Amino acid sequence: MTRVLEVSQVHKYFGGVRAVQGVSLAVQEGNVIGLIGPNGSGKSTLLNLIAGVMKPTKGRISLDGQRIDGWPAHRIVEQGIAKTHQIPKPFLAMTCRENVAVAAMFGSNKQKDQSEALETAGRVLTLVGLEGKADSISSNLTVQERKRLEFARVLGTGARILLLDEIFAGLSPEELRDAIGMFTQVQKEVGFGALVVEHVMRAVLTVSGHVVVIEEGTKIADGSPREVVENPAVIEAYLGAEAVHAPT
Amino acid sequence: MNLRSILSVGPTLWGIGIFLVILGGSAPWIPGFLLTLVTGLLIWATLAYSLNLITGLVGYVSFGHVVFMAFGGYALAFGVGALNLHPVVGVALGAAVGLALALGIGLVTLRFRGVYFAIATLVIAVAALYIVLDIEELGDGKGIILNPAVEPLSVFYTILVTLAIEVGVTYAITHGRIGYGIRSIKGDEDAANTLGINAARIKLFVYALSGLFAGAAGGVYAWNVSGAFPYSSFSLTFSLQMLAMIVIGGMGTLLGPLIGTVAVYLPSQVFLTIPLLSGLQFTVIGLVVIIIALFVPGGIVGTLRKYIPEFRGMLE
Numbered sequence A: 001m002t003r004v005l006e007v008s009q010v011h012k013y014f015g016g017v018r019a020v021q022g023v024s025l026a027v028q029e030g031n032v033i034g035l036i037g038p039n040g041s042g043k044s045t046l047l048n049l050i051a052g053v054m055k056p057t058k059g060r061i062s063l064d065g066q067r068i069d070g071w072p073a074h075r076i077v078e079q080g081i082a083k084t085h086q087i088p089k090p091f092l093a094m095t096c097r098e099n100v101a102v103a104a105m106f107g108s109n110k111q112k113d114q115s116e117a118l119e120t121a122g123r124v125l126t127l128v129g130l131e132g133k134a135d136s137i138s139s140n141l142t143v144q145e146r147k148r149l150e151f152a153r154v155l156g157t158g159a160r161i162l163l164l165d166e167i168f169a170g171l172s173p174e175e176l177r178d179a180i181g182m183f184t185q186v187q188k189e190v191g192f193g194a195l196v197v198e199h200v201m202r203a204v205l206t207v208s209g210h211v212v213v214i215e216e217g218t219k220i221a222d223g224s225p226r227e228v229v230e231n232p233a234v235i236e237a238y239l240g241a242e243a244v245h246a247p248t
Numbered sequence B: 001m002n003l004r005s006i007l008s009v010g011p012t013l014w015g016i017g018i019f020l021v022i023l024g025g026s027a028p029w030i031p032g033f034l035l036t037l038v039t040g041l042l043i044w045a046t047l048a049y050s051l052n053l054i055t056g057l058v059g060y061v062s063f064g065h066v067v068f069m070a071f072g073g074y075a076l077a078f079g080v081g082a083l084n085l086h087p088v089v090g091v092a093l094g095a096a097v098g099l100a101l102a103l104g105i106g107l108v109t110l111r112f113r114g115v116y117f118a119i120a121t122l123v124i125a126v127a128a129l130y131i132v133l134d135i136e137e138l139g140d141g142k143g144i145i146l147n148p149a150v151e152p153l154s155v156f157y158t159i160l161v162t163l164a165i166e167v168g169v170t171y172a173i174t175h176g177r178i179g180y181g182i183r184s185i186k187g188d189e190d191a192a193n194t195l196g197i198n199a200a201r202i203k204l205f206v207y208a209l210s211g212l213f214a215g216a217a218g219g220v221y222a223w224n225v226s227g228a229f230p231y232s233s234f235s236l237t238f239s240l241q242m243l244a245m246i247v248i249g250g251m252g253t254l255l256g257p258l259i260g261t262v263a264v265y266l267p268s269q270v271f272l273t274i275p276l277l278s279g280l281q282f283t284v285i286g287l288v289v290i291i292i293a294l295f296v297p298g299g300i301v302g303t304l305r306k307y308i309p310e311f312r313g314m315l316e
């Protein structure tokens, strides 16, 4: 059965700050949805709401029709939804293999057997191209490698819907090409669904079949990558009002 | 557990096990004054291991651990004094009280992180003393005096067995799947939660174990000194001494608390016999802890593992 995550009319207020205001979207297993928007538009907050890191002020989040909003984070993972952290949070005292094995042991698949979990971890690290670092202590990783480890950990959970927060940020053009290639390959192989938050347009437009744009917590556009980049409201949000009318 | 996995527990657990067995076997021939010293050492080792569970393994620094020790002591004193229980049952009662208290206190305080948790435990430790001072059944502020322990060997064996169980429990929860959960929480609790770890439950479980063993050790302590007395039982220097032991020995390791206990307890007993120095005991301990925390963060065991590669596979 393909699993479906549905977010409808979700709001999150931090005191007076209305970080998310009535956003709705859906992610189906197997499909990659891009989520873009300017800095501070509420992208990470939306992922945190879905992942159970915070509770929505209003609205409804459901997985296969069952409401999951307000559930604690560890139960959301059990249900098959896992999120990376915009700023990587590896377990610094552990090796990469152990980092991913934790995800395999406690995530959606709950592999109780330690040696099996460590094997899973090895396979996942190979998928993301970190096999050479499997037995390095994760505190020795570069920022880029830490982002890959974040991705490896959510894969390790066995979750079917992944929430990926800027895993392509800060890469050089060649690194970006490699990373996109790796991602596309892994997505095909594993078949997960994903909500991909990204500033790097090239990445988000290449990997997603559908893109949602939010600005100041509100959805302003929704469509294929092509439709979205040609949408005047999106261009305005990104480049300011003049850009829409400027000659090209 | 099959025979093979029992044999493969590693040199550190074997070493501690053999040490405790030899100690137990030779106890009847150990002269009285030395037995008293060793019993004290084992009581403190049990306390150090107890703090090591929550502070060393999970990373939650507790300044209030003396609470479990003190209430464990009062539980024994009340059980033996008022209910006529056998002291060993009194120790079990102390363990039960420690466990129950840790569940109650942990439910509230483990929501706080870092220094806020430390402060919360400190506040509870201070408040607990004033609560006990007002309870009539617990001696109305004067404490409970028991008949002196007649059989030093029963005290000794009780704490020896308690410590052995505690070391075994420490080993078990650091090696299973739950060990990964505990290390993850210590590493980054938010990341742990988002990978499916029920951090709140694991923390409470470890804290409860920690309270249980501190309560048992407190019971044996009260049995050993024949009573429980508010100002000495709730002394925060006890908390600090436990912290000093695990910091010096090596936080979160299997051997560290034992080494740390020897390193702190034996010198402090020497200090106490020299009138001029006895007041300086905690100043010296405090200085050593600061120096270790600043310059040798892994403590003795951590440092040995770091600089002597041969030890890395052996020492836990």
Ligand SMILES: Nc1ncnc2c1ncn2[C@@H]1O[C@H](COP(=O)(O)OP(=O)(O)OP(=O)(O)O)[C@@H](O)[C@H]1O
Residues within 6 Å of the ligand: A014, A017, A018, A019, A037, A038, A039, A040, A041, A042, A043, A044, A045, A046, A086
């Ligand atoms: N825990 C919080 N408490 C208070 N305000 C918050 C909190 N988290 C986010 N905000 C605010 O909510 C708004 C949205 O932040 P969010 O991090 O979701 O944006 P973002 O789209 O992910 O931005 P970026 O692209 O820079 O990562 C911002 O104004 C931010 O300051």
Ligand SMILES: [Mg+2]
Residues within 6 Å of the ligand: A043, A044, A045, A086, A165
């Ligand atoms: Mg963000």
